[in-house]
Amino acid sequence: MEGNPLLLAAESVLLRRIQTVYVDGASASGGGTGPALRRLEAELLGRGHVLSPALHAALGTLVPEELAAAHTRLVGLADELLGSHRTHVPLFRRFPHTVPRDTEALYVDRVFAFLLQQPDQPCVLCGEARTVFPVSPCAHLVCRLCWDGSDYEGCPVCHRRIDADDPFLRPVRAIGAAKAPLAGPLRLLRLGTDRAADATVLVDSLLARRTPLSPQDRDDLLTLLPLTPAGRGLLPEEIPVRETKAMVLAALVRAAPDGLPVRKLLAERLTTATDVLRLLAVLSGGDAGLVTPSPFTGPRRPLRRDLLAVLDGLPTPYLVEDVLRHPTAWKRAAEVLHPFERHARHPRAALAFAVLRGTRVDPGIAFGAALLETAAAHPDAVRVDGARIRPATWAGRLEQAVAEGDAGRAAALAAPGGSSCHLSGHQELPRPGPVRRRVPLRRPPARRSGAPQRHSGTDPPRPGAPVRPGHGGLRRADRARATPAAG
Ligand SMILES: [Zn+2]
Numbered sequence: 058m059e060g061n062p063l064l065l066a067a068e069s070v071l072l073r074r075i076q077t078v079y080v081d082g083a084s085a086s087g088g089g090t091g092p093a094l095r096r097l098e099a100e101l102l103g104r105g106h107v108l109s110p111a112l113h114a115a116l117g118t119l120v121p122e123e124l125a126a127a128h129t130r131l132v133g134l135a136d137e138l139l140g141s142h143r144t145h146v147p148l149f150r151r152f153p154h155t156v157p158r159d160t161e162a163l164y165v166d167r168v169f170a171f172l173l174q175q176p177d178q179p180c181v182l183c184g185e186a187r188t189v190f191p192v193s194p195c196a197h198l199v200c201r202l203c204w205d206g207s208d209y210e211g212c213p214v215c216h217r218r219i220d221a222d223d224p225f226l227r228p229v230r231a232i233g234a235a236k237a238p239l240a241g242p243l244r245l246l247r248l249g250t251d252r253a254a255d256a257t258v259l260v261d262s263l264l265a266r267r268t269p270l271s272p273q274d275r276d277d278l279l280t281l282l283p284l285t286p287a288g289r290g291l292l293p294e295e296i297p298v299r300e301t302k303a304m305v306l307a308a309l310v311r312a313a314p315d316g317l318p319v320r321k322l323l324a325e326r327l328t329t330a331t332d333v334l335r336l337l338a339v340l341s342g343g344d345a346g347l348v349t350p351s352p353f354t355g356p357r358r359p360l361r362r363d364l365l366a367v368l369d370g371l372p373t374p375y376l377v378e379d380v381l382r383h384p385t386a387w388k389r390a391a392e393v394l395h396p397f398e399r400h401a402r403h404p405r406a407a408l409a410f411a412v413l414r415g416t417r418v419d420p421g422i423a424f425g426a427a428l429l430e431t432a433a434a435h436p437d438a439v440r441v442d443g444a445r446i447r448p449a450t451w452a453g454r455l456e457q458a459v460a461e462g463d464a465g466r467a468a469a470l471a472a473p474g475g476s477s478c479h480l481s482g483h484q485e486l487p488r489p490g491p492v493r494r495r496v497p498l499r500r501p502p503a504r505r506s507g508a509p510q511r512h513s514g515t516d517p518p519r520p521g522a523p524v525r526p527g528h529g530g531l532r533r534a535d536r537a538r539a540t541p542a543a544g
């Protein structure tokens with residue numbers, strides 16, 4: 058187990074986040090490792106950690122070789138947590154076979170040093186940070202609410218015999234002892250029993266977050282993911298933050314577990330073109346938030362095909378609008394997706410990229426004719442304007458105007474009545490009925506708040522259309538609308 062770096066990394070995350078330690082090989086037959094265990098306790102205390110009774114007991118059942126391995130692993134994890142990343146050099150070279158007599162004194166001195174620094178420390182029995190007292194003679198720390206020494210003959214952690222008349226050590230004896238090796242409070246380590254179950258609880262809570270994850274949370278999520286059902290593609294129904302979703306999907310695409318139907322998963326989970334763009338960004342080592350532009354690396358061919366199929370399966374008006382919303386990034390993405398290659402397999406995706414690129418459509422060649430045929434089948438999304446294909450929806454036209462830097466056209470579109478007037482020489486073509494009906498409905502209500510709602514409530518019901526939480530589009534529309542007033 059110590060040889061598995063992935064598992065060790067996961068244990069490191071679990072130790073930091075929920076203070077659990079997993080002891081493999083605990084058995085009733087081991088034991089007899091009292092001094093060696095004491096040495097481990099002293100080393101961990103020197104790194105600010107104390108053991109719960111269950112963890113102490115589990116470590117106490119290990120045979121010497123196993124305990125030595127657990128010692129190296131645990132001290133290494135604690136060092137990593139402190140950020141020291143130093144290689145652990147045992148103070149006693151032949152450890153654990155020789156343990157110095159002064160281990161006891163070392164442990165007690167360290168406990169005193171921590172207590173003198175801060176009397177409130179976690180009680181190893183209840184885990185609460187309270188005024189704790191060191192049991193005599195072992196210096197295990199308990200609070201008076203949990204244990205007052207009167208009813209028992211032994212320490213509740215190590216069961217060493219105590220003097221019932223004087224069950225606690227007095228730190229005052231430690232004057233002149235070493236300073237605490239680090240600032241308190243101590244951290245109580247507990248015995249974990251199921252790495253996968255603990256990792257699953259953590260991963261599920263991170264996936265359920267409604268705000269973007271911190272870099273540390275993102276790293277932890279990816280480290281724990283392989284231990285969890287989510288790491289086998291069994292994702293929760295909803296992952297509210299789209300950046301988080303992109304990150305998890307990228308991890309699954311990169312190291313697809315055996316039998317995971319990647320294409321089906323992507324088709325279910327990538328519900329907007331921007332989702333596809335986020336995934337491509339993460340797979341290219343870039344930013345899922347799409348804030349920092351970064352170059353895309355070409356996906357392997359099966360994945361490229363899957364992503365084009367996902368785009369092709371999205372409702373075409375949304376596809377066109379979304380692609381126009383991130384024009385620069387999509388133009389770069391197109392260089393690695395090659396949407397015009399084998400366009401017959403994904404005609405709607407090819408159509409959206411033709412709108413984005415302003416591709417000249419030549420009905421005399423097969424590709425042009427195919428584009429025009431697809432365009433004719435989607436009057437709700439696009440319309441043919443001479444040799445170009447343009448977005449048909451109000452939002453799509455607005456996105457294109459913004460993308461092309463045409464502030465006048467964007468402002469006219471965003472202004473009341475803008476959808477029906479002729480815009481900066483841009484010839485309006487007669488639109489089919491359904492679009493005409495849709496246009497007023499799609500215009501954002503006059504709102505001052507920035508909360509975008511463009512695809513919720515105001516859309517006519519579309520059978521099979523995915524539920525789309527709003528994104529930044531309306532904010533931009535507000536800005537465009539504000540331009541004439543401000544200038
Ligand atoms: Zn307590």
Ligand SMILES: [Zn+2]
Pocket residue numbers: 192195196197212213214215216217
């Ligand atoms: Zn004890």
